Amino acid sequence: MDDRLIVALDVPNALEGLELAKKLGDAVGFYKIGLGMLTGGGLALANELKQDHGKRIFLDMKLFDIGATVEAAVRGLAQFDLDFLTVHGDPHVVRAAKEGAAGSNLKILGVTILTSLERPDLDAGMIREGDLHEITVERAARAFEAGADGIICSPQEAAAIRALSGSGLIVTPGVRPAGADLGDQKRVETPASAIRAGADHIVVGRPVWKAEDPRKAAQNILTELATIPG
Numbered sequence: 591m592d593d594r595l596i597v598a599l600d601v602p603n604a605l606e607g608l609e610l611a612k613k614l615g616d617a618v619g620f621y622k623i624g625l626g627m628l629t630g631g632g633l634a635l636a637n638e639l640k641q642d643h644g645k646r647i648f649l650d651m652k653l654f655d656i657g658a659t660v661e662a663a664v665r666g667l668a669q670f671d672l673d674f675l676t677v678h679g680d681p682h683v684v685r686a687a688k689e690g691a692a693g694s695n696l697k698i699l700g701v702t703i704l705t706s707l708e709r710p711d712l713d714a715g716m717i718r719e720g721d722l723h724e725i726t727v728e729r730a731a732r733a734f735e736a737g738a739d740g741i742i743c744s745p746q747e748a749a750a751i752r753a754l755s756g757s758g759l760i761v762t763p764g765v766r767p768a769g770a771d772l773g774d775q776k777r778v779e780t781p782a783s784a785i786r787a788g789a790d791h792i793v794v795g796r797p798v799w800k801a802e803d804p805r806k807a808a809q810n811i812l813t814e815l816a817t818i819p820g
Contacts, residue, residue, distance in 0.1 A: 594790065595781070596648055597621055602630055619644075620646040622648040623649055679729045681733070697740060698737075699761055700733030702742060741761070766794075767794075
């Protein structure tokens with residue numbers, strides 16, 4: 591299995607997530623479980639896929655709070671032996687998350703700027719003026735300096751972040767196969783272009799789970815990635 595592809599299980603509950611994982615079978619070895627499924631048994635599904643099916647798990651919680659709370663939350667999540675966890679890329683959050691993950695194999699990924707946002711969205715949120723690309727790269731640099739194992743960014747910033755001194759893992763949502771519906775994503779690239787730009791992993795959700803044949807949709811993406819050495 592090519593673990594560069596992470597399939598987002600953005601379905602309502604654990605039962606539907608497990609059914610989708612069964613359809614994908616041995617084609618996919620890495621899954622993302624996010625906030626949308628948290629109240630639908632997401633943690634239980636994460637544990638089942640990890641322990642019973644040998645899958646890698648990316649828990650996309652985007653934690654943000656005071657340091658002590660983030661540290662406690664991450665320490666609790668680290669006991670599930672998962673692989674990736676997202677927190678906001680603010681340095682105090684990253685440092686606290688790393689403390690909470692100490693002694694485990696859990697990788698802490700800092701969120702830079704959500705791939706559904708553009709400059710007007712940042713203005714509405716009172717985020718400082720400046721080019722969105724430059725702000726994203728700067729947030730990535732600060733997250734790495736704070737100890738993040740990796741960052742989340744759009745494929746359009748991957749190359750610049752890969753060029754940073756001390757960069758780590760780069761995981762890119764906002765990836766759509768050619769011709770796919772963009773949904774609420776705005777800064778997107780194809781799977782191959784994201785990997786070529788420097789991403790270690792791409793996250794794809796709706797183009798897989800909304801497909802008539804999810805396994806075939808995933809295999810088409812994997813065929814595209816196979817043209818790029820891992």
